[in-house]
Amino acid sequence: MRRETILNVGIPGLLLAIGLLAYALDETYIITLATRAAILALAGVGLNIALGLGGLVSLGHAAFFGIGGYAMGILAFHAQTYMPLWGVIGGTTSMPIIWLVAVIASGLAALVIGALSLRTSGVYFIMITLAFGQMLFYFAISWPAYGGEDGVSIYMRNNFPGLNTLVPLNFFLICFAVLAVVLIFAGRLGKSPFGLALQATRQNVARVEAVGLAPYKLRLMAFVLSGAITGLAGALFADLNRFVSPSMLSWQMSGEIMVLVILGGIARLSGPVAGAMVFIALEYVLEDLSHYWHIYLGAILLLVVLFARGGLVGLIAGREVAHD
Amino acid sequence: MTDAILSTRSLSKSFGALQASDSVSLDLRAGEIHALIGPNGAGKSTLIAQISGALRPDSGSVIFDGQDVTPLPTVARARLGLGRTFQISALAMEFTVLQNAVLGALGQRGRAFRVLGKVMRDKALLESAESALQEVGLSEFRNTVTAELSHGQRRQLEVAVALTLKPKVFLMDEPMAGLGAEGSQRLTGFLDGLRHRAPILLVEHDMDAVFALADRISVLVYGRIIATGTADEIRANAEVRQAYLGEEDAA
Structure with missing residues (x-):
């Protein structure tokens, strides 16, 4: 087996092991941290489709993360207040339905944002995605129906058929299972016809056009898939915190997702998982040392960008072998 | 005319x-x-x-x-x-030689939006790509990363990709x-x-x-x-x- 294949199984495996070990040792807080890592990893896997495979540097992925979060917040809010949305839709506390709504809503948002942003490239693309993200952020702040700046609190975690989601381990396992399924999908995506064409657009647009494939459509589809997955992560994140607020839509959130992808390895399947685990671990360890733990995170990020371009996964697995 | x-x-x-x-x-x-x-x-x-x-x-x-x-x-x-080759090689440099040829074959076939199925295991695409590489004499370099090809070999690959477009x-x-x-x-x-x-x-x-x-x-x-x-x-x-x-x- 290739090193990368081992890592693709091993890194998520390690996350699962940490969660289970924490359960065995009755360390509830660690389970919560592992859950957070799984969810942020999922958001990163989403971003990595646009960023890694497509070379699309989106600084607006918090928009999709937040839309997923608000999809959960709004549906659960209407369920807990027994006030139907627009007088007809009753809200729900069922996770699968919430996920579906989150995926569709964030996917549609990605379709609109992508359709406009992808007409530009380079630094303009970065700026436009950032601008869309900020637009949604300020919209959420000034939208009084769902708490405005204060956000929405949900009293009970939403339900999953057959599982008590209030048990931390159960919710961790749900999040991990979603991550695993999406990882398998993303892995297959990279090796699919679409994956090949998308990766070609990252390397040479003229070549893709010359073989008769439309780069814009390929990128748009990548952007929609990417946004939808990040939106799904957002719904889980809101469920973990039982709270959604405009901070999920902030550009710092976009940055955080991007940082963990870079940390773990851009375009590497398990990169975001490794990145999220290290990110959460650093946050946990360094926050004790200093309130300004981001300084250390910044230094580490600098080292990774300067000396390990493939991120942590690249450091261990070496250059990606492409002939597969 | x-x-x-x-x-x-x-x-x-x-x-x-x-x-x-x-x-x-x-x-x-x-x-x-x-x-x-x-x-x-x-x-x-x-x-x-x-x-x-x-x-x-x-x-x-x-x-x-x-x-x-x-x-x-x-x-x-x-x-x-309309199958063109470029004056300055326009290839996916991170791809292998074979991947570049398969990209051409995929462009020729269309249906590039399929997200499942392994493209490098697709018999029809591989056949088209391999035969184009064979024709220009690049078969033995099929697994070489394109960036590592010599200038002349890149020119050959340009032609091979054009061939896959039929x-x-x-x-x-x-x-x-x-x-x-x-x-x-x-x-x-x-x-x-x-x-x-x-x-x-x-x-x-x-x-x-x-x-x-x-x-x-x-x-x-x-x-x-x-x-x-x-x-x-x-x-x-x-x-x-x-x-x-x-x-x-x-x-």
Whole structure:
């Protein structure tokens, strides 16, 4: 087996092991941290489709993360207040339905944002995605129906058929299972016809056009898939915190997702998982040392960008072998 | 010309005061190699860009396979069967040689939006890609990362990718550039046979190759075609000698 294949199984495996070990040792807080890592990893896997495979540097992925979060917040809010949305839709506390709504809503948002942003490239693309993200952020702040700046609190975690989601381990396992399924999908995506064409657009647009494939459509589809997955992560994140607020839509959130992808390895399947685990671990360890733990995170990020371009996964697995 | 597969009609394009294409009309017939020559700055690249769809002409039209393709973008023209190679190799450098060829085969087949199924295990795509690599003599480098190929090998891969497109017309922008004598000769031999699969519009600086290959030659000077004819006719044309060949002799 290739090193990368081992890592693709091993890194998520390690996350699962940490969660289970924490359960065995009755360390509830660690389970919560592992859950957070799984969810942020999922958001990163989403971003990595646009960023890694497509070379699309989106600084607006918090928009999709937040839309997923608000999809959960709004549906659960209407369920807990027994006030139907627009007088007809009753809200729900069922996770699968919430996920579906989150995926569709964030996917549609990605379709609109992508359709406009992808007409530009380079630094303009970065700026436009950032601008869309900020637009949604300020919209959420000034939208009084769902708490405005204060956000929405949900009293009970939403339900999953057959599982008590209030048990931390159960919710961790749900999040991990979603991550695993999406990882398998993303892995297959990279090796699919679409994956090949998308990766070609990252390397040479003229070549893709010359073989008769439309780069814009390929990128748009990548952007929609990417946004939808990040939106799904957002719904889980809101469920973990039982709270959604405009901070999920902030550009710092976009940055955080991007940082963990870079940390773990851009375009590497398990990169975001490794990145999220290290990110959460650093946050946990360094926050004790200093309130300004981001300084250390910044230094580490600098080292990774300067000396390990493939991120942590690249450091261990070496250059990606492409002939597969 | 009714049997022309590709023709341009009075194409004109200017950049500010520079007239890069001045009412250029030429046609490419079935089974022929039509070479386009001209000194540097004559507007060859501009003309190729208008034919391939990268540039919109100011006036005039491009007719391909009986259809006016002037308003169509590059992608649509490629899908109609215009297979081009680039003057400066345009390949996916991180891909292996085989992946680049498979990309071509995928473009030819379409259905590139399938997210499941392994593209590098797709028998039909692999077959098309492998046979194209075989034809240009790159089979043994199939697993080499493209960035590690020599300049000449990249030129070969350009041609291989064009082959996977199974185009109706080849549009080749200086395929011999930087190939060296031996590589140039090999490619000349290869293109000689290729014209029977699809006609070739060949932009080339290598005069030995042009005169050995071309059924017809058009000479472009300052955006205008000053002569079109067989190799012998072009050699004998006084205006061409003065404007182009003469300069080269003097150089």
